[in-house]
Amino acid sequence: MxxxxxxxxxxxxxxxxxxxxxxxxxxxxxxxxxFRTEGMDALHSMDNGKQYTVLNYDRSTRSTAVDKYDYATLEKIETIVSSADLEGIQNFRSYQFSDDEQKLMLATEVESVFRRSTLGKYFVYDLQTKSLSLISENRIQEPAFSPDGSKVAYVFENNIYIKDLQSGQTMQVTTDGKKNEIINGVTDWVYEEEFSFVRAFDWNADGSEIAFIRFDETEVPEFSMDVFGQSLYPDQQVFKYPKAGEKNSEVSLHVYDLAAQTTNDVALEDAYYIPRIKWTPDADVLSIQVMNRHQNDLKLYFYHSDKKELDLVLHETDDAYVDITDNLTFLADNSFIWTSERDGYNHIYYYDKKGKLKNQVTEGMWEVTNYYGYDADSKKIYYQSVENGSVNRDIYSIRLNGKGKKRLSSEAGTHNATFSTDFTYYINSFSSASTPYRYTLNDAETGKVIKEIVNNNQLxxxxxxxxxxxxxxxxxxxxxxxxxxxxxxxxxxxxxxxxxxxxxxxxxxxxxxxxxxxxxxxxxxxxxxxxxxxxxxxxxxxxxxxxxxxxxxxxxxxxxxxxxxxxxxxxxxxxxxxxxxxxxxxxxxxxxxxxxxxxxxxxxxxxxxxxxxxxxxxxxxxxxxxxxxxxxxxxxxxxxxxxxxxxxxxxxxxxxxxxxxxxxxxxxxxxxxxxxxxxxxxxxxxxxxxxxxxxxxxxxxxxxxxxxxxxxxxxxxxxxxxxxxxxxxxxxxxxx
The missing domain is CATH 3.40.50.1820 (Alpha/Beta hydrolase fold, catalytic domain)
Structure with missing residues (x-):
């Protein structure tokens, strides 16, 4: 035997x-x-915490709609907008609310560039006036509402533009953008692929400034691919692609002041890579993550745009490498939540606004695999981890002080959560090797299933x-x-x-x-x-x-x-x-x-x-x-x-x-x-x-x-x- x-x-x-x-x-x-599974597409929790929206597609009319539902009853309340009612739009691929939820940005005619980047025509739909306006006649990249919803910033042909939605006027922020040379506001190929983001600009809290990364890829070697197509002669796609050991884009960080219409340079002498920028709740404080080429030295800076000063807040090193995440979360006082492998496993940490460690929130010989957010009212953090076995995923809550940890999910398998804005509810996506995807409404305090939303019983x-x-x-x-x-x-x-x-x-x-x-x-x-x-x-x-x-x-x-x-x-x-x-x-x-x-x-x-x-x-x-x-x-x-x-x-x-x-x-x-x-x-x-x-x-x-x-x-x-x-x-x- x-x-x-x-x-x-x-x-x-x-x-x-x-x-x-x-x-x-x-x-x-x-x-x-x-054997396709049913799911929920483009789920968005409304600010009131009582309702959510999803993107629904009607196969019979080939139209799309943003529909609003009530968390408590799961009943559809209204259709906010449907392409069937909009002249000139057969359907739209995605939607984005302004912060005040009075406007919607609708993406149409979207075409892929690389893995994450797209070009598309975008419309703004005003929920009060029911009016629709085109942001640009051109296919643009990464449009984003200003915090008050009065403006949209976007990138076209490697330059940043800002459109005033009230006056209809468009202002050009940068002018030096050029294919395969200078990129403003969106990432180059390697940042998009390996640092997993495309939009390289961010509005500050009051909409008075935009921070953006500039990529100078002039000296990055070019790569070319033949595109055979259907023509007699093939075309050729040429783009900048830095292979191991070769030259990368030279990156720099800038802050544009809308009122003064001036651009200020942020002096970052040690920034070989700038994998993340993010404004804090303070409109004058920008967080910047920079790394060395080996990616084993990560620094978090706070840039004070009013004083043009730079403070080092956090410094992490590793004998191998430090991973970049999107888990940085700021509290109202600019203290922040951060995830790190500093103790050998990925866990959650809480720092004050000066970068002093207040406490390690989670710990153990297991990993936090997703960070969902922080509820300021209950002082709870919600996250996903593999504490119940590395092949499984469960949802947990824990207080900011590291106490009161509670497992909210129960069945063995893979759970993923989308929380309501006020953290009263979450929609749980669950599956296992024997159970196809099931979506339920759950109570965020107890994890108790309130109602089933979608199942795949038919499958x-x-x-x-x-x-x-x-x-x-x-x-x-x-x-x-x-x-x-x-x-x-x-x-x-x-x-x-x-x-x-x-x-x-x-x-x-x-x-x-x-x-x-x-x-x-x-x-x-x-x-x-x-x-x-x-x-x-x-x-x-x-x-x-x-x-x-x-x-x-x-x-x-x-x-x-x-x-x-x-x-x-x-x-x-x-x-x-x-x-x-x-x-x-x-x-x-x-x-x-x-x-x-x-x-x-x-x-x-x-x-x-x-x-x-x-x-x-x-x-x-x-x-x-x-x-x-x-x-x-x-x-x-x-x-x-x-x-x-x-x-x-x-x-x-x-x-x-x-x-x-x-x-x-x-x-x-x-x-x-x-x-x-x-x-x-x-x-x-x-x-x-x-x-x-x-x-x-x-x-x-x-x-x-x-x-x-x-x-x-x-x-x-x-x-x-x-x-x-x-x-x-x-x-x-x-x-x-």
Missing amino acids: KKTGYTLLLFLGLTTVLLAQDQKFTLEEIWGGA NEVLAGYEMSEKEFSTISVNGNELNMWMIKPADFDAGKEYPLFMFQYSGPGSQSVANRWNSSNDYWYQMLAQKGYIIVCVDGRGTGFKGADFKKVTYKELGKYEVEDQIAAAKKLGELSYIDQERIGIWGWSYGGFMSSNAILKGNDVFSMAIAVAPVTSWRFYDTVYTERYMRTPQENPSGYDDNSPINFVNNLKGDYLLVHGTADDNVHVQNTMRMVEALVQANKQFDWAIYPDKNHGIYGGNTRLQLYTKMTNFIDEHLGDRINEDFMAKQQLD
Whole structure:
């Protein structure tokens, strides 16, 4: 008898598997949206704390509406605005209230630029006069109301503009904006991707000033991508992309005074990066977060715009790196709430306005995973954490002094909350591996469910007719660590048989793939593979998140070393199970996961017989500065860290079957990664399969693209891992 090598923690799944549940999943259903879940879109709590609004879409009229509901009854009170009643707008994608909730900004004709950035035409709808006005004839970026709702600031062609909604006049704040050279008020590519924000300007509390970041990317190297399209000659997209070790944008911070129409420069001598700016409740005090290039030295400054003075308020350092968050919250007196890993786990801290620590609010060998806000009346903080197991998420409240902690959620799974403005209620989104998304209205004091708002019972009824396997959560002991794992077996699993093993992972720093939440599209694909006779496993190795800073940061300066060792060791241990065919073990991943699966089949060529890599990094020398240097420092400082873990340098080890996939318009992980990998494989005289998707970005989607891609991957798995089970599956299908 072979040792199992893992300890079962919990067993989650459907309550029964009926004989009638024998319908098979198809790729056409999975990628055609047959198993889509219902949810709540663009939820906004009104200032009175008694009502909320959501964005609703009417498929019959193809119109959108902002509808208002009552928290206590969940009844719809009114439709605030519907595109069906607006001339010239068929529908709008999003909405934004002014602070006084008397105006709405509606986004139309929105087109993506990169991952988070968009261009669009925006209208302002006045709730009192029922009038609609266009902000600009041009497609603009990141429009934002002034605090009193009388103005809108926005960016057009890398310059900042302010429109007075009463007079209709537009004032240009900056004039030096130029494509691929100077950007004002929105971020460059690498800030958008890695610091996760686009709007780089902020109104102060009384609307008298706007702070903004200026990016000088003149000396940043350019990257170009061919766009093949339908024309006789391809176009070319050229943008600034700083690869590891190369020059970044030079950033500077400025404050524009609306009354004087003057711009003041903020002197920040140590600001290599400015990842966050935010005005405090004091209209004259701006908070600024700055970092060094290594991202292991973070400073929080207060800039006093009236006195033109700068105070250092908080300084955090780390041997590896300091993460940036959006959790900074100011109280009325400019004291503030902050999250940090300073004790080895991510927790909440409370500081006075001078930056003196008043108290650590949460503590323990677990992580705060989301910060929801602070209720000044009850002096309570609301947050999400993994205290109930790192694969789960629960909602808690705690007083500002760190006392009176209360768990508000109860069911094991993933809870996420959206609180009313006055923190009387919250709308809870809950799911688990066995429960599709359910939205309920909850009491913020007790966590008690008041009413159900949305469920996915209809989806459950649909899935009742399918042969589904349970997702088993456990841990596996690998390299001195208990690693989180899930496993999906065929519904008719027989421990006396041997099954091929197909592993999935992402593995990036701070990520999590083993989580107790409802299915993504890939999960239905795994169910389909299980129906065919595969066992599917996912293991979160060292470097992944929510198990403490040491566990996460062990991969510092060695991306692709310890994570790969863990996947190889896990595959070996699983291969010892009596029901796993250790000659047929495959692995796949996308992006960082593709980097990992490539390394796994090369460095673990005696373990993995096949691998699929989609949009992989093949050398961190090709990836951007902010992400790569955060975890690796520069190639000049750490050449061995880059080269010893680059799949390109180990192609001679390839023995198994390898499928390489990339989109040519991937602005994130450039197709250059795959092309260099292909050339290395060719020169090593290694046979492999590959697929290129013209004009597709990092997500590789659009039309039938995902269906075609997953059909290709399924066929590849069947051909190289399936062997005997493929014939058995076809024979069983004919009998059925």
